[in-house]
Amino acid sequence: MKPTIHYAVVTEAVSMREVEELQTIVWGNSTISPTPQLVASVHNGGVVIGAYDQDKLVGFCYGFAGYKHGSVSLCSHMMGILPQYRDLNIGYQLKQQQRLWAIDYGYQKITWTFDPLETRNAFLNLCKLGGIVRTYIPSYYGEMADEVNKGLPTDRLLLEWDAMSDRTLQAAAGTLLTSEVWSGYRSLVEWVPLGSYARPVQRHAIEEEAGYLIPVPRYIHEMKKDELELAKEWRYTLREQLQEALAKGYVITGLLRSEDPVHYYVVEK
Template sequence: MSFQHTITYKKIEDLKDIEQVVKLQAEVWGTDVVSPLPQLVASIHHGGVVIGAFSDNQLVGFCYGFAGFKDKEVYLISHMAGILQDYQNAGIGYQLKIQQRAWAIDYGYKKMVWTFDPLEIRNGYFNVCKLGAFSKHYIPSYYGLMNDKLNKGIPSDRLLIEWDLCSKRVEAAINGTFKTGPKVNYESLLSIDPSNNYPTPLSQELQLNENHNGYLVPVPSNIQFIKKQNLDVGHKWRYAVRHALSEAFSKGYMITGVHRELDSKIHFYVLEKVGG
């Protein structure tokens, strides 16, 4: 069911609305990872932004970003985005990102960055294919061990996503003209044992030829299901994907696409040479 016609979006500045953001965070992730009200207020007044999605007067989703600076470059760090369960899969997350991008461009930012769990391939598709972002940095155990609903059980590895807000790639993605094909001619960097109810990566030495234009890295389509069924297999996926992506990035590749097959237990990151 789509709620899109009932949703409105606005920049959040009122303290009562910020209090709703704090409560929504706790509902989505639990109380361990909440960004508190004083921090949100300070960020809003110094280059940050909180954008809310409302159904009538109820906050049902938000995104929060704050100012970042590194290597003489200024950018917006899109730190959090959350949507109530009953309102998920209705396009709200996409619209929040579009609203955040519009605000960032108007404020003067040219780039936005954020992180996500590389095993959450659905988020990977959203970030890379629907938004036109890319990734070339892998960060092992970024937050250490976490105990929230989604991250508990395995190290909190993250991919750093980079979103060049006014690039042709991003504009094509937003306009619906950016396509990433299946890249069936690329080799997979990992082998998989499909004999169980859930796929399992096999131990192997990576055979990475720097002269190849691209590679595929397989990732389970539902890592949360695997973690619930067999946490040891979840760990195997964490370390296998960590090794494969880190090695590929070190050789000059970056994630440029995500290949998905309907009803498949495995999807693929598409990695290609930077500038290739």
């Protein structure tokens, strides 16, 4: 039976310790925001929202106040969900709860980073939530040794989520631009099958078309275990192609999913 999940803003230190414990389950001890930091943040413009199955914490998201170039935003730093509770739309609901809290608190924009190789996160962030990406950051966290990041440069995309934009509201209503339009765009990278994976083999120049597709592996977690050098090849291919597209005025607006061993980032003017 599908559990009934409810959501609540977390403020008390004892509840923050549950959030800290959940982080260690998801990422291990090397990548956590400790309880004192969480408590200090929520008293200074930040927020922690928990997802609960009855009284059990099964997921959370955490954001703190940010300021850059004269503009204030909510930096959504972490979101984690227990493995057995994934695929229940909890991540989407946590983000929507965070957006509603941000609006009430006076924020207009929410930002966060994610790994461009993580297509599951990309689809949520771009297609289901309606965020966009204008910025690629190579090796954002430097070298990391945790299970998720070890062996690869920690490149990240900076997602910008306007809390009340037409795009965000369309995404919430399920009426955002469909993949029928995106499928007509030309791919900037050719690839060939390699077992159950794919290898990038040829890149094309960016001209002045309205949009392009940039392939990204579907099975990056398995690839990192089986073919780490191939995963690195994709890391650097994506870095080059996405940085070039962004530098030429394109914006990452979606992820086109396919039955191939790759999905495709959508970049548009």
